[in-house]
Amino acid sequence: MVSTPPPRRRSLSRLALAFVAALGLAACQEEPEPLPRFDLILAGGTVVDGTGAPGRVADVGILDRRIHTVGDLSEAESDERMDVSGSTVVPGFIDMHSHAELSEDYGRDGRPFLHQGITTVVMGVDGGGTHEVGARLREWADSGIGVNALTYVGHGHVRETVMGMDDRPPTPDEMETMKGMVRQAMEEGALGLSSGLFYTPGYYASTEEVIELGVVAAEWPDAIYDTHDRDLGATYQGVGYDASVQEGIRIGAESGLRVIFSHFNPQGATNYGRADDGARMIEAARQRGVEVVAAQHPYTATQSNLRSYALPRWAAAGGQEAVARRFSRPDTARILQVQIMESLALRGGAEKILFGDPDPRLNGKTLAQVAAEWGLSVPRTVERILRENGNASVMNLDLYDAENTRLLATMPWMMTCTDGRTPAEGQNVVHPRVYGAFPRKMRLYALDGTDISVAFAVRSMSGLAADFLRLHDRGYVRPGYRADVAVLDLDEYRSTASYENPHQYAHGVRHLLVNGGFAIRDGEFLDGTLGMPLRKDGSPVTPGG
Numbered sequence: 001m002v003s004t005p006p007p008r009r010r011s012l013s014r015l016a017l018a019f020v021a022a023l024g025l026a027a028c029q030e031e032p033e034p035l036p037r038f039d040l041i042l043a044g045g046t047v048v049d050g051t052g053a054p055g056r057v058a059d060v061g062i063l064d065r066r067i068h069t070v071g072d073l074s075e076a077e078s079d080e081r082m083d084v085s086g087s088t089v090v091p092g093f094i095d096m097h098s099h100a101e102l103s104e105d106y107g108r109d110g111r112p113f114l115h116q117g118i119t120t121v122v123m124g125v126d127g128g129g130t131h132e133v134g135a136r137l138r139e140w141a142d143s144g145i146g147v148n149a150l151t152y153v154g155h156g157h158v159r160e161t162v163m164g165m166d167d168r169p170p171t172p173d174e175m176e177t178m179k180g181m182v183r184q185a186m187e188e189g190a191l192g193l194s195s196g197l198f199y200t201p202g203y204y205a206s207t208e209e210v211i212e213l214g215v216v217a218a219e220w221p222d223a224i225y226d227t228h229d230r231d232l233g234a235t236y237q238g239v240g241y242d243a244s245v246q247e248g249i250r251i252g253a254e255s256g257l258r259v260i261f262s263h264f265n266p267q268g269a270t271n272y273g274r275a276d277d278g279a280r281m282i283e284a285a286r287q288r289g290v291e292v293v294a295a296q297h298p299y300t301a302t303q304s305n306l307r308s309y310a311l312p313r314w315a316a317a318g319g320q321e322a323v324a325r326r327f328s329r330p331d332t333a334r335i336l337q338v339q340i341m342e343s344l345a346l347r348g349g350a351e352k353i354l355f356g357d358p359d360p361r362l363n364g365k366t367l368a369q370v371a372a373e374w375g376l377s378v379p380r381t382v383e384r385i386l387r388e389n390g391n392a393s394v395m396n397l398d399l400y401d402a403e404n405t406r407l408l409a410t411m412p413w414m415m416t417c418t419d420g421r422t423p424a425e426g427q428n429v430v431h432p433r434v435y436g437a438f439p440r441k442m443r444l445y446a447l448d449g450t451d452i453s454v455a456f457a458v459r460s461m462s463g464l465a466a467d468f469l470r471l472h473d474r475g476y477v478r479p480g481y482r483a484d485v486a487v488l489d490l491d492e493y494r495s496t497a498s499y500e501n502p503h504q505y506a507h508g509v510r511h512l513l514v515n516g517g518f519a520i521r522d523g524e525f526l527d528g529t530l531g532m533p534l535r536k537d538g539s540p541v542t543p544g545g
């Protein structure tokens, strides 16, 4: 069966077909159009199309960098016909929370992501996205990037640009400047506003401040609020997990933005087994008509920085020099000694803090090990690192409960993310999620586990995300859509990246098309320049454009 007319006539033909079907006059159905000569046919694979429907054996015909036909193309002509029988053909995956270093020489080609089958990444998360979105998209277009990329404008970035690391409300003038920056970003193609209220300076903002900026973003239809919560459960002197989830929902509801919770999962041993509480809050908001979704990665460790994990928020105010000054004052320093230990206790202690920083004195060691080597107390070790390095990249082992993650994977609104940052040179030990989040999720819950079906997992990695992003020509193996297509050998699809030995590309992506070109062919990486920077409406930014 051939299920496709060319893209331009799609909706018209669909309408016609529906009409005919309604009348029960199948015999009157128009003659199928003659097939074109294809550029490429992926022949005989099992197509899992991103809708959540079970796979079916079909050929996928590609023409002019788009999927043209999904059906029986055994008679069709093509420049190339690849036999992919036995393999699974899926939409290129969408990483809903990414730290791909597309602006760095070492990260531009997106290889750790491509080898997982990821073809699109969502950037500017955690409140960090630039307001100069047009310039950023152009830069990516000019340099060439391996994956398609969209971005948010970050509340934290905007606040820091206007107010530095000050722990105070903005003046009316400062607020106007911040609004102007959000407006500029939205005009230039940002998806919406992201925030990282857990981090500084985001933490210094009131809920109302974020809502006020969200209202500006909400002037654009379908704009999104992406939240890294103020308190995922392990924030020192935080507001608590439940209040934090409610804050995220409130910001969306009151500003008129649709909400996505980043790496949604309660943190800390006191929240093990509490995933259903978070899920219930999301369900309740959805029932009230607020569009709320979430994304997850399947690891129990997080990765961020030492300052955010170990230092109370009040002590980070004012920036680097102010922090150093506080450590130099005996009375303040004494309080810090205590509060650093209390902060770390929420995270399982210094044994659970593992350095992923390029600094060779730190990389691969826990904070407890470094303290022992240096002959310093844990707080003194934190102080020395913050003084000498400013900050350091760390992981927090066992912060998430594996059973929480498993339960959340079954939610119909749960998407998938790596939360992965492309490692720089010297990061020999780094969070393996940048190499393995997608295959690990598939393997844990759909291939080895029976929590979700393969089709459900694929949907959480593609169609569901594309729908939420309002991308109208990606995320599905569907006629007319851009040819972002992965051919997976599901038996082989796995991640071997570990905390000790993270630099391992994922296995099992046999071929990967990004915008119709081969990024990976027969398991070999071929091209890291096929990605397109995308504006909010999905339109690509072209070099020089």
Ligand SMILES: [Zn+2]
Pocket: 126, 228, 262, 263
């Ligand atoms: Zn985050």
